[in-house]
Amino acid sequence: MRSFSLLLLAAALASPFVSSAAQTPAKIPVKVVVVAMFEVGNDTGDMPGEFQHWVEGEHLTKRFALPAAYHDALMNDDGVLGIVTGVGTARAAATVMALGTDPRFDLTHAYWLVAGIGGIDPQVGSLGSAVWSDWIVDGDIAHEIDPREAPKDWKTGYVPLRKSTPYEEPRTDENGIVFHLNTGLVDWAYGLTRNVKLPDTAEIRERRQDFAGENAKRPPFVLRGDNLSAGTFWHGKMLNQWARDWVKYQTNGAGTYAICGMEDTGTMQSLTWLERAGKVDAKRVLILRTASNYDQQRQGLSAAESLAETKITKYGAFLPSLDSAYRVGDVVVRSLLSNWAQDRDRMPGATPEMSPGSAKKPTQP
Structure with missing residues (x-):
């Protein structure tokens, strides 16, 4: 009887722990995280920012509160989760870290697609064009x-x-100054999307005639080039030359500046540390920026005059560039979901060892 009583006591003491473990919800598996940087107003139904096309097009209807981040996370039934980081490297780093450490989500197999707008070098591309990058270079430190x-x-x-x-x-x-993405994965994304038709408008066609060079005058196209990330919104021909030189220097000559943004090194810093913590795979990151404006003045204007007319939602290609980011990025998302049985454990375009590969120069069709 004494032994039986001890067994009953042990069972009673253990039961709260067993019950607690049984009630712990399973983590939500995430296949793709779409990272936008800003939204103009509401997430749906008004003038779009970087997030709205994704919310509406991917049916991101499930909301998860993220009080430690800039914006709640939204998700669909297919495993696509979207976040908005807020503008600037600090907000981006904080938001990505908040999501990456959230115990509700399993991000260990997730692909990350950063899809936002930026200012393009007219030597490399044109308004509305989409740029896949291998090198992300910090312009602040x-x-x-x-x-x-x-x-x-x-x-x-x-x-x-x-x-x-x-x-x-x-x-x-x-x-934290230079991040080199998985070149094999970037190869795959560029090859998959290089022929995507991008929106062109009469306003874009007129504005690109004010810039010299073959690439500046082209209709919007998908290209390969590198990304300068800086919290300061810089503008002008002289700073454009600094950007070219800075990216070349910081990548030991391997990178070529194409487009600028304000958040991507913050995002990459958090993802790098989250990988170290076993939360994410930083080799599964893609960064896509589409050209809402040129990074310098057009003929006949000073840099100051050009900057004065360069306001958010007033960029020469603001709405088309948002459309381009979704059109190009969605091709990648659809492919990953369609081939998830393979892509979950082996990245498309990767070697068997999933090594990043070597750096590449800008690629244009």
């Missing part, structure tokens, strides 16, 4: 003096961190 106080032989007052002169060699690797 540096030393700086006013160029009016810089030595006359300096091209810029911007100096790499822990260096004394612009573009000083040897370059020092600094955590």
